[in-house]
Amino acid sequence: MSPAAPVLEATGLRVAYGGNTALDLEALSLRPGEVLGVVGANGAGKSTLVNAIAGWSRGAPRVSGAVRLDGRDVSTLPPHQRARAGLLLVPEGKLVFGQMSVDENLTMPARIEASPGRHIYDREEVFGLFPRLRERRGHLGSQLSGGERQMLGIGRALMLGPRVLMLDEPSIGLAPRLVSAVLSTMRTLASSGLAILLVEQNVRAAIEVVDRLVLLERGRVVVEGPAAEMRDDPRIAEAYLGGGAD
Template identity: 50%
Template sequence: MSIIEVSGLRFSYGPVEVLHGIDLRVDEGEIVAVIGPNGAGKTTLLNVLGGAHRSRSGTIALRGEDVTRASQDSLVRRGLSLVPEGRQMFSSMTVDDNLLLGTYARRREVDADGLREMVFELFPRLRERRDQLAGTLSGGEQQMVAIGRALMSDPSILLLDEPSLGLAPQFVSLIMRTIRRLRDNGRTVVLVEQNAKAALRLADRAYLLELGTVHVTGPARELAQDPRVVAAYLGGGDNAVA
């Protein structure tokens, strides 16, 4: 069953159109990866889906409801949460306070203590660091906080923008295993990722974006064998997903 349906999506920065009629489907309980080169429009697409940007035309449906013009807070209340690129910590606040900010849009609906325990179970290091200022954490630890903060709204859908960016290999493996675990526990994930090898190993289906258009789509295993994808995106280094 489709949980997100995108049709004819266009977005412009001023006069420059960067998404050119994107069609995309996300089924419930799957990981969908969006890969492609820098400047392809991956982050822009995720920001439009998450309500941070407003599309110029096209439609976005969430569980059959048109949410094309919905605000970011409204989408969070509907169970969709965006983890932005760069993590965007409140560096002068503690880990615990950063996590609690994730409950804001749904503070009357969620069990904050129970969700925080779930985050600490996923990322035991955060329990150890809960009273530490977020700005003093390593990049990998900050990414844990960013994902944990999103989970504090108890989303059914997570939009993850470049979660492995700039991380050491051991943190990349940890984050990817956590994403798989979240999917196995019933959450739906849309993953924008520059690390195409890791993304295609993890995902159920994938989209290849180039210059704001979908060039290839299909099961992730098939894209991993597609000569065009292999030649352009899978010839470099590797970060394994254990």
């Protein structure tokens, strides 16, 4: 059986801030139902990567290269049009409106047209995925814990019918129990065909749920491969998995 065509492809993606290259990536692709982990130290270029794919910019980066969604070049589209096309980024906590309740945050954010391979979640389905949100449905976004806010951000993204869901460090600041809960939700979502790009500093937790892992250093891919092999890779083990400090 030949593998499904990639849903997301980035080629020759380069991002520079002034004279500094923050990202220089030859190629990255993601298939439906696949969870790809992107790991690396602070400043490695992980956020730069997902922001460039989503079309977001912090500051004034120079971005070049191509981003294709289902074979269509979206690299000239502004972020909201990429989102409409199903390329969704959940940045750390930011997809949540603080002055709106959980329920209001989960009111259909925009009218999205259903199409094959795009499931548009409704509020009940989001509550099914994250029962905690149902319990907190009357609370304001600003009153939620970091973990609850993360769940709400993911829920909002799911209501936009993602083809590709990108998450920038969803586990940051979460209690260990919640980290595994949020990350294992990624497996559930992927099993329905969603492609997921997971940026994580918590390599130990990420490696348990991703299919493939990419290690970035100074904006470049140092090593990539199936999660099982990456666990034994000395560069990953040395940096993150060794029995050392943590």
